Amino acid sequence: MPKVINIEPTPNPDALKFLVNPAILKGGSRSFKDFGSAVGDSLGSALFALGRITSVFYMDRFVTVNKEPSAEWSDLIDPICEVIEELKLAEATAGEGPRVDGGGTTDEVLARINDLIDLRIRPGLAGDGGGLEVIAFDGQTLEISYHGACGSCPSATTGTLRYIEGMLQEEVDPGIRVVSW
Numbered sequence: 001m002p003k004v005i006n007i008e009p010t011p012n013p014d015a016l017k018f019l020v021n022p023a024i025l026k027g028g029s030r031s032f033k034d035f036g037s038a039v040g041d042s043l044g045s046a047l048f049a050l051g052r053i054t055s056v057f058y059m060d061r062f063v064t065v066n067k068e069p070s071a072e073w074s075d076l077i078d079p080i081c082e083v084i085e086e087l088k089l090a091e092a093t094a095g096e097g098p099r100v101d102g103g104g105t106t107d108e109v110l111a112r113i114n115d116l117i118d119l120r121i122r123p124g125l126a127g128d129g130g131g132l133e134v135i136a137f138d139g140q141t142l143e144i145s146y147h148g149a150c151g152s153c154p155s156a157t158t159g160t161l162r163y164i165e166g167m168l169q170e171e172v173d174p175g176i177r178v179v180s181w
Contacts, residue, residue, distance in 0.1 A: 001088065004081045010129040014054070015066045015149035016073065017129030018084055023060040029131050031057045031147035046083045052076065057131055057148030064129035064148035106139045112172055113142060121164055125150055141177045142168065156180070 002020040010017055030041060033055050038044030043063070044056045052071035057064045065080055067073065114134060125131055130150030135143040144164070150156040157180055165178035 001085055004084055007077065007081075008129070010064065010149035010153075011155060012066070012129075012149040012153040014069055014152060015064055015129055016077070016080075017149065018063045018065065018080065020061055020063060020084060024058060024063070024084075024087060025060050027060070029057065029059040029147065031055070031131065031133070031145075031151075033151065043083070043087050046086075047080060050076065050079050050083065055148070055151050057129070057151070059126060059131065062126070062129065066149065066152055106137060109139070109172060110134070110137045113137065113168060113176075116167065116171060117164070120167065125160075130156070135181070140173075140175055141179060144178060144180050146180060 002022060002024050004018050005021050006019040008017040008019065024043070030044065032038035032041065032044040032048070035045070035048040038048050038056060043058065047053050047056045047063075047065060052068045053065055053076075054068055055066040063080075063084055065076075067076055117132065117134070122132060125146075125148075128149055130146060130148035130153070132150065133145045133147060135145050137143070144161075145151075146153070146156045150160070161178055161180055165176065168176045168178065
């Protein structure tokens with residue numbers, strides 16, 4: 001069973017990052033924005049069942065939990081730790097949704113975009129308890145979705161989004177637009 005070894009604040013005051021050991025996923029990530037989307041996932045379901053939780057995101061060695069703005073962390077931290085520490089590791093398996101597949105040269109551009117995001121964006125977001133998923137790419141517009149602490153953080157939809165767009169315009173194609181939903 002995993003052990004919560006540290007709890008870190010994130011730039012989002014309504015999100016905390018719970019560091020765990022050993023790893024709870026062998027690869028990929030899982031993200032849930034409501035109880036319904038977490039059905040079938042033992043960790044996600046159990047965390048939403050605590051109440052006042054608005055999203056759950058986890059990767060190999062951390063779980064980021066977002067709470068309602070009116071909820072107090074002092075009421076949630078211990079129950080969250082208990083849920084995480086009761087997880088049976090055999091239940092957690094690798095699993096990140098498949099990447100978007102385009103056609104022709106869009107495939108190559110999308111592969112380059114994903115490589116850049118993997119190298120320069122995802123590690124920083126993970127450091128703050130968040131993540132990013134590529135939803136779609138039509139050759140000009142890249143649709144992304146933020147997860148974890150980034151999912152409800154105001155800077156993710158402004159500064160971070162503009163940084164990603166600028167990086168991709170400079171290194172891939174000046175016409176690329178990035179939108180989040």
